[in-house]
Amino acid sequence: MARTPVFLALLSLVVVASALATTADARKMVGVYVLKKGDFSVKITNWGATIMSIVFPDSKGNLGDVVLGKDTLAEYVNDTSYFGPLTGRVAQRMARGRFVLDGKVYHTYINDGRNAIHGGHRGFSKVIWTVKEYVGGGDSPHITLYYRSFDGEQGFPGDLDVYATYSLSSPYVLSIRTNATALNKATPVNFLQHTYWNLGGKGSGNILGHTLQLFASRYTPMDDELLPSSGRVVPVAGTPYDFRTPTPIGARIRQVTGSNKVFGYDINYVVDGEGMRKVAVARDGASGRALEFWANQPAMQLYTGNYLNGTKGKGGEVYQQYGGFALETQGYPDAVNHPEFPSQTLRLGQVYKHDMLIKFSF
Template identity: 40%
Template sequence: MRAGWGIVAMAAMMAASPVMAATAKRAAFGTLADGTVVEAVTLTGANGVSARIITYGATLQSLNAPDRAGKVADITLGYDDLAAYVAKTNYFGVTVGRYANRIAGGRFTLDGKAYQLPKNNGEASLHGGTRGFDQMVWRITEVKQAGAVASVTMALTSADGDQGYPGKLDVTVTYSLDDTGALTIDFGAATDKPTIVNMTNHALFNLTGNPAGADVYGHRLTMPASRYLPVDANLIPTGELKSVAGSVFDFTRGRMLSDGIRDGQDPQIVAGRGWDHNFVLDKGATAEPLLAARVEEPTSGRVLEVLTTEPGIQFYSGNFLDGTLVGKQGHVYRMGDGLALEPQKFPDTPNQPKFGSARVDPGKPYHHRMIYRVSVAR
């Protein structure tokens, strides 16, 4: 009886202990030149995983995770201070919108009316234009601690005509971290007139926790995607949904990134300087998030799984990191120091009907749920 009572009492104490519950802490992160204060919210789970989100760009500024020895390290690329995020538009960890990825010519037509967006990536509009959601200061609407989950919700309003897009758009993003190491990101948007929306997170990861000492080519990537979207010289999808079979784009059974990253015989690798392509997930669009990618780093044992409700995922192998960026802890970021896995609708969908639709109408809000789930392989 006494031993049994002791076990029950111990369990009760652990359940009640704040150490075993996810926490959310709010603090200042810096001040913009116009006096606007940028805040940070740090979410921490019981297993040592923590995420810091800043209101500038609703950005995932850090994601800390333990390795198999229990050593915790930041597995994302980015900057230590606000000034660097403002000065350098590199999309590290940001919330991307209104439209993630590229729109050819910066143009699309909706209900017979043509819209012109800023061309900020050659002849394309990229990640929402010259001042997308990544460069806006979001407002915190809620910070919660509820047992095994801690969360923060941020919001902004994008005016009708902002960056050329139609409709006033009320946008929210909620980051929720639980005690299992799952960081769920919910994107929502409601409009007052027909428009297009495609939102995602643009974190770049290096699971070694030390991008100054190791690139990501020793990571193993698995994606349940039997097709991908080839691109032209401007990285715009050609419209083909091509089988990955027999190519360096086949990650269906798992592939080390060192296997194919420099395969100059594949014209698509040449076009992207590596992988910078959208993969067609076999699951398609789903009501609940399903697995889109799994990354394993054998030395640290860290594992990252990406889940999403969206039909595609952009895999970018850090090809345009050229040594000109100095990031966290003074690290110089070079080619291959990070990888991005961005769940989303297909690039240029508004101009390519067979890709589906990115349309959002009044009374029918947009929602995308994605999850970054970190763990350790023993």
Template identity: 40%
Template sequence: MSKENGMRAWGFAGAALLMAAATPALAAEAKRSTFGRLPDGRTVEAVTLTNGQGMSATLISYGASIQSVIVPDRQGQPADVALGYATIEEYLAKPQYLGSTVGRFANRIARGRFTLEGRAYTVPVNNGENSLHGGTEGFDKVNWTVRDVKSGPTASVTMRYVSPDNDQGYPGQMTVDCTYSLDERNQLTIEYRATTNAPTIVNITNHAYWNLGGEGSNRGAMGHLVTIPAQTFLPTDAGAIPTGEFRPVEGTAFDFRQPRAVGERVREASDQQILFGRGYDHNWVIGREVTRDLHLMARVEDPVSGRSFELLSNQPGLQFYSGNFLDATTVGKSKRLYRLGDAIVMEPQLFPDTPNRPEFPSARLNPGQTYRNIMVYRFQTSRGAAATAGE
């Protein structure tokens, strides 16, 4: 081989090595397995998404739910940061919306009634006198069909549920796809898409409970630092139905424009809204409409473990719930009781009771339209020294 040809060959080889070094390995994998069986014999599937950074997420077809999310801390030690059960029998025995997809209409509808095109509809009442998260047999209590599982630079699973006309009283047949994906940047993305064959209403979200210290740890989530970039929130009546007021957060226990520990003001009995919710269970106004792009909804950090996430979405509202009804009667995956304040929930969505509030962004979905709710959890780990956070 001539010197010139040798140099050319080295150049091609060198370029190939550089390209290989610059291209991330296809480390994200999706593995399908059986989680359990329903009483009628149907299989509940599990799909575990794993990347090369030590993060994984396990999703189950029952309720299109997050069953676990494992993230390393600042020392590289992994922990499951999502509350959930170890078996399908526990999901059936004590439903808690743990990581579930909720719909057709997430959150509350006053007295379980709304009007669409001049016709009155009634949906099941399951939260006092109101309807919550789609009713008694909402999306969280059906077994979705796993349609697609992919590995690659991004691992993903897509599940589908076809909700029949008059399902829980809602009009129109609705086809809903839920896609979970995990990439090498530790981004866990949830995307909901829905279409209908008749005018209907829709508001779908995910009800994951987060404890960034680990769902099996002795620490709750009250020491988590939360930032919510909202100027106003929606005060409610005693039944958690918005009054219609857009109240400024300034000077209230609802001001999270700067990072604050959840537990700092969660028990301020001088605030009637805290009394109504037994803590935080309200909708923060991030915008006034669904957008094409994604915007920051919240940032959550656990100073002790160093784990944090940023939550982005295209939705106008963020329901922030401080785990007020975890009453130590639920036994989690780690065989520990889930107690008051052990986790928090962040739900990007339309505003509660939207169908009865013309001043709120519309929840209507027509044939030919596609509903979309995209949520991106950007998990990160700080490298600083461990901090001490109050409980």
């Protein structure tokens, strides 16, 4: 869910500096890292812990990239659509950028109308992560990224140590493991991974024909600012939000409106069950590609690229509305302002863990 303007300069200096840096220093510069296992490959940058591409075959053996994104690092720095990053310290929207924790009022950076989104204008998606470990090939290709979020960053309390590990396993499985530790103060924490998927690959058009199944029988209704202001959790049965059986994404999309009366899904689901479990399955009939998404979080946002509108993408592509969809596993949005929701407050001595597993097939 996209849409926050950020203009950061001097990326070219960072990239040039990385070429001149020592090995240790280079790990703190912006770079591109490829994980490869046979004909399955994932490209990642430590700018925002961002997934830049995922390539694997279709049913005819043709390789294709199923992730929307940009061509250059400079374009990712100035990206306003959140193509592929890890967002935090608190992802999704926070009402008025304000919350109360242990009797103290905190104000975070407002960057979405009257509210905050995805951690502020310089959230985790807009910082350089340190490369702690990188193995590009072999039996276990992986990269581990680290970020120290400082006390007061974007208005959030306390220092926070954050790790994100992306790894490949066979056959065609991407694992994403994130964790965070509050070092000196309690703080709200809620990460999400914001990749846009189009399983048809480059030039395949929109995703309205993809079938989607969500293992979620409830959702949180949103107001005109896409906030769960009522605090209600209601059944999907009998609504356009019901994807409990495989359904084309476009089947009922004209019955759903988000902010600015734009048609499309931008809604939080409450995932059935607990712990690591299957949360979604998506399939593109034309290419035969499919993904199965597993996660350990209580909720998940479905976003259907409603605000992509002539957005410049990779390889000369122009992404139009519904050009991709995102499955964003998460805690309940704005939970810090809703005591009726499961808490997203991380206390001293606790470790936040958000694990995802994506199984691809064709």
